[in-house]
Every structure is written in C-alpha cells, then in structure tokens.
Amino acid sequence: MKGLASLLVIAGGWLLLLRLVHLAVPAFYPAALTGPVSVDDFEAASRHAGFSPHLPYYRPQRLGERPVHITAVRRPYPRVVTFWRGERFLYLAEQEGGAVPARGVRGSPLADRPGSRTWRQGETHHVVLELDDRWIEIRTDLPRVEVERIVDSLTPYRELL
Amino acid sequence: MWASDSTLFSYCWQVTLHSLVAAAVVFTWASHLGLPSGRTRRRLLGVLLALPLATALVPGRGDAFRGRLAWLDSGRLLELPIRGELRALHLVGLLFAVTIAVTAWQELSSVLRKRPGNPNLPVPEELRRRVAGLPHWGSCRIAVDLGDEVAVATGGLPHRPWLTLTRGALDRLDPAELEAVLRHENAHWGRRWWWSHAFFGLRLLQSYNPLALWIFREVTIEIEIACDREAAKALGPRPLARALLEVYEGTDRKDSAARAVLRKRIDALRGRVRLDDEALPATVVAAAALLLLVALPWIV
Numbered sequence: 137m138k139g140l141a142s143l144l145v146i147a148g149g150w151l152l153l154l155r156l157v158h159l160a161v162p163a164f165y166p167a168a169l170t171g172p173v174s175v176d177d178f179e180a181a182s183r184h185a186g187f188s189p190h191l192p193y194y195r196p197q198r199l200g201e202r203p204v205h206i207t208a209v210r211r212p213y214p215r216v217v218t219f220w221r222g223e224r225f226l227y228l229a230e231q232e233g234g235a236v237p238a239r240g241v242r243g244s245p246l247a248d249r250p251g252s253r254t255w256r257q258g259e260t261h262h263v264v265l266e267l268d269d270r271w272i273e274i275r276t277d278l279p280r281v282e283v284e285r286i287v288d289s290l291t292p293y294r295e296l297l
Numbered sequence: 298m299w300a301s302d303s304t305l306f307s308y309c310w311q312v313t314l315h316s317l318v319a320a321a322v323v324f325t326w327a328s329h330l331g332l333p334s335g336r337t338r339r340r341l342l343g344v345l346l347a348l349p350l351a352t353a354l355v356p357g358r359g360d361a362f363r364g365r366l367a368w369l370d371s372g373r374l375l376e377l378p379i380r381g382e383l384r385a386l387h388l389v390g391l392l393f394a395v396t397i398a399v400t401a402w403q404e405l406s407s408v409l410r411k412r413p414g415n416p417n418l419p420v421p422e423e424l425r426r427r428v429a430g431l432p433h434w435g436s437c438r439i440a441v442d443l444g445d446e447v448a449v450a451t452g453g454l455p456h457r458p459w460l461t462l463t464r465g466a467l468d469r470l471d472p473a474e475l476e477a478v479l480r481h482e483n484a485h486w487g488r489r490w491w492w493s494h495a496f497f498g499l500r501l502l503q504s505y506n507p508l509a510l511w512i513f514r515e516v517t518i519e520i521e522i523a524c525d526r527e528a529a530k531a532l533g534p535r536p537l538a539r540a541l542l543e544v545y546e547g548t549d550r551k552d553s554a555a556r557a558v559l560r561k562r563i564d565a566l567r568g569r570v571r572l573d574d575e576a577l578p579a580t581v582v583a584a585a586a587l588l589l590l591v592a593l594p595w596i597v
Contacts, residue, residue: 137578137580137581137584138577138578138581139326139330139577139581140581140584142326142329142330143322143326143581143584143585143588144588146322146325146326146329147322147326147588147589147592150318150321150322150325151368151592154318154368154369154596155368155369157369157374158367158368158369158370158373161373161374161377162373165376165377165378167376167378168372168373168374168376168377169373169376170372170373170376171360171364172360172361172364173364209360210376211372211376
C-alpha cells in the first residue's frame with residue numbers, strides 16, 4: 137500500500153528517538169527516576185527516597201536473612217518498602233508525607249503508642265503508626281508479641297550501622 | 298498515577314504527550330510524501346485530534362508499567378529541574394493554564410464579534426430567492442449588517458440556519474462573486490456541518506492542549522479550501538477568488554494569521570496549491586491510525 141513503508145520507517149525512527157530519551161535522561165540525571173525503583177540495599181534506598189528508613193533492630197530468623205526486595209519511590213511522596221519472606225513474612229513501608237495509610241475500622245492502639253492502630257485480618261497483623269513525622273505500615277504473620285517487639289525496635293537505618 | 302495526585306492533570310498530560318508524538322510521526326510522514334490539501338489530509342488531522350483522547354485512557358499503565366514496560370516514561374522528563382524547586386512538570390501546568398486562557402479568549406471574542414445583523418435593513422428579494430434555492434437553506438434566516446467591509450457568515454443549527462452579510466458585501470461584490478460566496482457558505486452545511494462541529498468538540502475537549510488548537514486550525518483551513526472547491530464547481534474559481542481578494546484587502550494587516558489563510562485559499566483556487574482528495578487510500582489512513590493506536594499507549 138502506497139506510503140505505508142515510509143510510515144513504518146518514520147514511526148520507527150521517532151520511537152527509537154523516544155527510547156533513547158527514556159534511557160539517557162536518568163543516565164545524566166538519576167533523580168529523574170521517581171520510582172518505584174528496586175534497589176539492592178538500604179543505602180541505595182536512602183539515597184533514592186531522600187531519607188533513612190526505620191528498620192527493626194529485632195528481626196526473627198524466621199523472616200530470612202535478607203529482604204526479598206527493597207523498593208524506593210521518590211514521588212508523589214518519598215517511600216521505602218521492604219519485604220522479608222522466610223518461614224514468616226514481614227512487609228514494612230515507610231512514607232514521608234501524604235495521607236495516613238488505610239487502617240482498620242476496629243483497630244486498637246498499641247501500648248504506649250497513642251495514634252497508632254493495630255488490627256488483625258486472618259493470620260496477618262496490621263500496624264499503622266507515625267514515627268519521626270513519617271507513616272509506617274507493617275503487615276506480618278508473626279505473633280502479636282513479636283510484632284510489638286519489632287515496632288519497639290524500629291531504628292533509623294543509619295543508626296544501625 | 299505518577300508525579301501528581303491529580304488524575305485529571307495526568308490524563309491531560311497523557312493526551313498532550315500522545316498528541317505530540319502522533320503529530321511528529323504524521324507530519325514527518327506527510328512532509329516526506331508531499332501530502333497535498335484534500336480529504337486525505339483532513340482524515341489524518343481528524344485522527345490526530347481524536348486518537349490521543351482514547352489512547353490516554355488505556356488502563357493498566359500505572360507505576361509498575363512505567364517502571365518496567367513503558368517505551369518512554371515521560372515522568373523522567375517532567376522531573377528535570379528548571380530552577381530551584383521548579384521542575385518541567387510545573388512548566389507543563391503553566392502551559393495548560395495559558396492554553397485554556399487562550400481558548401477561552403478565542404471563543405469569547407468570536408461571540409463578542411458576532412454580528413446579528415440589523416433587523417431594520419431590508420434584505421433584497423433577489424438575495425432571498427438565491428439563498429432559498431440552495432440546499433439545506435430553505436428556512437435560512439437572512440440579516441444584513443451595516444458595515445463597509447466585505448463579510449459573510451453563516452451559523453445556527455441544521456433546522457434553523459442563519460446567514461449574515463454586510464452592506465459592503467452587497468455593494469462591492471458583483472452578482473457572480475456574491476453567488477460564489479453564498480455557495481461557499483452553503484457548502485459548510487449538510488454532512489460537513491456535523492464533521493465541523495465534531496472537530497470543534499474534540500478541540501474543546503482539549504482546551505489545555507496547544508497542539509490541538511493548532512491541529513484544529515489546520516482542519517478548519519482544509520474545510521475552507523474544500524468549501525471553496527465546491528463553490529467553484531458551478532461558476533469556476535475566479536469569482537470566488539476575486540471575492541476572497543476583496544476580503545483579504547479589507548483585513549487588518551496586523552491579522553497576519555487570517556491574511557495567510559486567505560492567501561492560501563486564493564492560491565488554491567488559482568491552482569497554485571496542489572489539491573488531491575485521493576492522495577492516499579482510506580485503508581492507508583486507517584493503517585496509520587491503527588499503528589498509532591497500538592504504539593501510543595506504550596508511551597506514558
């Protein structure tokens with residue numbers, strides 16, 4: 137069909153140019169990546185999100201040795217999400233700014249933590265609390281006692297080094 | 298969606314981005330082919346006006362898609378810093394605001410410029426007879442306006458059309474020129490009325506998109522040229538070309554855009570602009586639209 141071959145070549149050229157832009161921008165300006173970006177360690181997560189995330193000093197071995205994935209987001213609100221999975225799992229998300237994460241209607245506060253909320257959904261414990269002006273959300277199938285120990289041991293990553 | 302909490306802003310940006318990419322492809326292609334004015338060009342312009350509204354709505358292009366699958370993540374460009382806290386994203390917002398203001402001003406000023414005609418000025422009987430004899434204008438209301446310049450306008454709804462002419466048009470155009478102008482205005486009716494208003498609706502839906510404003514202007518010029526060709530069928534091109542020249546000479550020199558359009562129309566009537574309604578088969582235009590429909594959602 138007349139003109140179709142030239143259309144394919146021209147469209148291909150423009151798409152190639154757009155792909156080069158897509159790859160080149162973060163190479164010259166890494167902060168252009170708003171995320172979510174999978175990173176290898178908490179140092180990279182801190183750099184990307186712009187804050188040092190809280191990590192639990194207390195981490196049962198049943199969660200596995202290392203996190204399965206660490207994800208950092210820059211916009212619309214800086215956020216770091218860490219996920220451990222061994223025999224049990226632990227999901228830990230920390231966000232700077234924005235609305236409070238969803239909380240259970242019948243949740244109750246943790247001891248000595250007014251403003252926090254915890255509730256249970258099946259085998260999973262949910263916790264939402266505010267720490268150092270950031271929202272922290274925890275989901276885990278660990279027992280309640282261990283959940284409270286994890287919350288009490290939350291420490292900025294840099295202080296754990 | 299990405300860099301803003303506003304889904305509406307995100308959708309508007311996606312429409313603008315898709316519009317930009319589609320226009321880059323189509324205009325490069327049209328330039329390569331030397332595409333003349335005509336039906337093919339109108340069809341392609343219509344595709345450019347309509348398609349981005351649909352491709353920007355394709356679901357499933359959230360954060361995960363952006364991070365792993367998107368061919369181009371425009372969020373990377375919008376994060377580029379301009380100065381201090383100012384990012385490219387903020388300039389886009391400013392562009393949208395300015396474009397909306399320009400659109401509102403254009404529409405408002407055209408309403409303010411509308412000349413309803415003076416009910417006390419008589420309408421020549423010969424003019425009534427000529428107008429009533431043209432298709433779709435059996436019940437057309439005619440009004441004459443006091444004004445020395447040559448100006449003729451038509452509007453209204455299919456069942457209630459109106460036609461306004463200035464005294465200058467009646468006095469300065471000879472019978473053949475007046476007939477040609479009436480036939481041009483009449484050519485805007487029928488099926489073409491529906492297409493024109495559909496294009497206008499698509500343009501209004503993209504009041505924030507500066508490219509849509511420009512594409513709509515190009516479509517309007519193509520429609521004017523098509524109506525000129527239809528008017529020229531009965532009397533030849535010269536009477537209408539002479540009438541357009543009168544309008545051109547009466548147009549303010551500062552209104553360079555209007556004068557450029559009139560020049561192009563006169564050149565088209567005089568055979569100096571290539572016209573071809575079948576430059577490309579409809580199947581090729583459909584294939585181009587399909588290519589864009591498949592490719593654009595991968596740009597987010």
